Amino acid sequence: MEISENYLTNRVTGEIGQATAIYFPTSQDDVVELMQAVRKNHQKLITIGGHTGLSGATFPDNNQVLMSLEKMNRILKLDTETMTLTVEAGVTIAEISEFLAETPYFYAPDPGSKEASIGGNAATNAGGMRAVKYGVTRDNIRAMRVILADSRELQVGSINRKDSSGYDLKDIFIGSEGTLGVITELDLKIQPKPKFSRDILLGFESLTQLSPKVFEILASGLVPATLEFFERDSMSYSERALKLDFPDLSGQAFLLITLDGNAEQQLENELDYLASLSDEALILKDEQTRNAVWQLRGAIASSVELESIQEPLDVVVPVNKIAPTIIALKQMAIAADLSAIFFGHAGDGNIHANIIKNDLTDEEWTEKLEAYLDELYAYVAKVGGKPSAEHGIGLLKKPYFQKYIGTSELVAMKAIKRAFDPENILNPGKIFDL
Incomplete structure (x- = not known):
């Protein structure tokens, strides 16, 4: 298990933080060993993944020990019978997509950073653009292996499609930001790739005009794979950064919609319906234009960061x-x-x-x-x-x-934290104060 000195800058605030050390475990046994050492030495531990977080959840603000799972990055098993992909927590979203690219399957969540680790995605319950149809990370994890603060291993969830057997411990750890345990291994839900995909861009004079169309789409029974909104001033940052032009479509507010499925004619009918919702509609038939629009949408935040x-x-x-x-x-x-x-x-x-x-x-x-x-x-x-x-x-x-947050809810969360981590070893001071 590698170790090095570690000084980190909070990528959001610019604040300089310092950790006692950073470790790079390569196995679950390494994680257990480090957890035992941290407890013995009365230290605190922060687990880090792909360094893509935006809330300071992995920032060392008080000389904590850091544990990077980036070297626990093996894809362990693809089980097409149970439709699960078993991976270590350090595997990135890009690596999962690359692995599945030559298979008939895909992992649905599509968070903004493809370099984020799957363990980090689980720790924050990452969402992404396909959440409206396929759900967020929580909806696409069947089971996980977690190491608790006292170094015990815990299996949460199962690869069964239905499970009403006691408390749902899996969902307690998803979104807990490393404060309850260390996620080391995950069984991900995969599904067959849809045969067809179509994209359409709708323009409106304002968000006030756009907003009712969202409700109309959702109430129609149509379930888009993506339903994104942005305004022209947001897109201008991406155009400057990527040196790409947004399509010549009138309006100040836009909906970018993806439909997917296995019935091509049904998708065409749904596209016609969507096009009828605006006088400014562009079906993105050309692959180059489609890719450019999605690159522009995906680069908004990072493009702003280049300028200010x-x-x-x-x-x-x-x-x-x-x-x-x-x-x-x-x-x-x-x-x-x-x-x-x-x-x-x-x-x-x-x-x-x-x-x-x-x-x-x-x-x-x-x-x-x-x-x-x-x-x-x-x-x-x-x-x-x-x-x-x-x-x-x-x-x-x-x-x-x-x-x-409601007082009772906060009290309940603190009780859960104390039950799993009574010595407050794991990522202390994040989410709430004890």
Whole structure:
């Protein structure tokens, strides 16, 4: 098991952190051995994956020991009878896609970073663009092997398709951000690739015009594989970064929709229906145009980062509150003299808001951002939303999570933490304070 000195920078805040050491286990036995040593030495442990997190969940803020699972990166077994793929936690989403590329199967979740590890995806319950049809990470994991703080191994979930046998321990660990145990191995749900896929782009004059169409699509019985929204000002960042042109389609707000399935004529009929929802509709038949549009959509956040420091948010609200929430948050940003862009997943209410520093001084940025975030999270809570849809809470959203979660819910979460990790060894201080 390799070890090295480790100094890390929080990629979101720029804050410098220092860990006591970083270990690179190559097996589950190594993980157990390290867990025992950490307990014996009265240290704290943070598990890290692909370094793609956006909430500070793996940031060492108090000389903790870091354990990187990047070398536990073996794909262990493809079982086509139970439709499961068994992998170690350090395997990346890109590696899973590459492995399955020559098979008739695919792993459905499609989070933004393809270099993220599957263990990290499970730890944050990552979502992605295909969640509206195929669900989030939680819906695509059948079972996991977890090492607890006292170094015991725990099997959670099973490869059975139905299971009503006691508490669902698997779902407790998914989304726990490494605070309850170390996920070392996962049995992923895979499924047959659809034979056909079609994409369409719809343009609208405003989000107010776009919003009712989302409800109409969802109520029609049609289940898109993706249902993405963005505005023209968001797309301009990607165009500059990638040097690609967005299609010549009128409008200020857009829906990018993917349909997939095995009945080609049905997809064509559904495309006709979607095209009827807007005077500005473009079916992306040309592969080059289709790829360019998806590259532009996928690069929004990273393209903003090339031009300015930003605060990336991933709030979620009920689907009928998307448009009014974005309008309200935009007005708040204007009043605070802050630049902001908004995009996200229309089918599940996940709004990505990127607050942009531009030419503000560090002092102005900090003061304005803190005031804006206080207002933003208060509004999201008021409409029934939550502070994170798929990035997790970590350190950055912890104050707002603790402020707006119900008292009884927070007490219950702390009780679960104490039951699995009574000495508070694993990722202490993340999500909430004990």
